Amino acid sequence: MKIREIILDFTSLLDIIMIILFFFILFTNMDTETAMTRAEQKETEYSTLIEEVSREQSDWKKKTEKEWSRIESADENAGANQKALLDFDNGAVLSINITDISTGDDFELSITGDNKKLIGFTWAGTDDFRERLLSVLKKLDIDSGKVIISTLTYDGYSLGTEKAVPQVENVVRKLQEQYKNLYFTTINVTR
Numbered sequence: 001m002k003i004r005e006i007i008l009d010f011t012s013l014l015d016i017i018m019i020i021l022f023f024f025i026l027f028t029n030m031d032t033e034t035a036m037t038r039a040e041q042k043e044t045e046y047s048t049l050i051e052e053v054s055r056e057q058s059d060w061k062k063k064t065e066k067e068w069s070r071i072e073s074a075d076e077n078a079g080a081n082q083k084a085l086l087d088f089d090n091g092a093v094l095s096i097n098i099t100d101i102s103t104g105d106d107f108e109l110s111i112t113g114d115n116k117k118l119i120g121f122t123w124a125g126t127d128d129f130r131e132r133l134l135s136v137l138k139k140l141d142i143d144s145g146k147v148i149i150s151t152l153t154y155d156g157y158s159l160g161t162e163k164a165v166p167q168v169e170n171v172v173r174k175l176q177e178q179y180k181n182l183y184f185t186t187i188n189v190t191r
Contacts (some may be wrong), residue, residue: 070180094140094150096133096168101158109168111136123164130171137179147181156188 093113100108110120111133118136123129142148152172154165165186172184 066177094136094148096150096152096172098152098154098158098161098164098168101155101160101164105160105163107160107164113140123167126167126171129168130175133171133175137175137182142179142182145181147183148179149183150185152184152186153189154186156190 095112097110097112098107099110105123107123108120109123109129111118113136118139119132121132137148140146140148150172152165152168154161169186172182176182176184
């Protein structure tokens with residue numbers, strides 16, 4: 001019996017296996033890169049969200065501390081607050097009146113106290129109003145810790161009210177931060 005030599009050539013099979021292995025590695029690497037990109041995006045979004053939450057938390061903490069100090073101040077000044085309420089009941093109130101509103105930028109103001117007109121003027125901007133109101137408050141001795149109840153009265157049907165009222169309110173609210181014993185409310189006389 002004659003032995004024949006059989007030569008098996010696995011070269012083409014080896015080429016196919018190598019090509020399959022190459023594509024497997026290539027696509028696995030692409031999926032990994034995509035997953036890493038998505039993970040980095042999510043990490044960035046998470047970091048941004050954490051910063052926003054901590055900023056909001058800080059803002060709320062500041063507001064809470066400010067209100068708490070205002071509450072403590074009110075508690076310390078209970079007697080002065082009671083006297084101011086009694087005076088308010090008797091008509092002794094600082095009243096800021098918006099009159100003759102032509103537009104939100106052009107209107108008349110008057111400040112009355114103890115039923116007497118203290119000052120009257122035309123709106124000339126927030127800085128001018130702040131200075132005029134501050135001079136009235138100093139005349140009423142607000143620096144001594146005196147409690148002052150003030151109101152802003154206006155006619156809600158007048159044109160320009162929606163622009164004029166917030167301008168006046170903002171000035172008074174900023175003064176309230178400086179003077180803890182300044183209490184303020186608004187009264188729409190059309191209601």
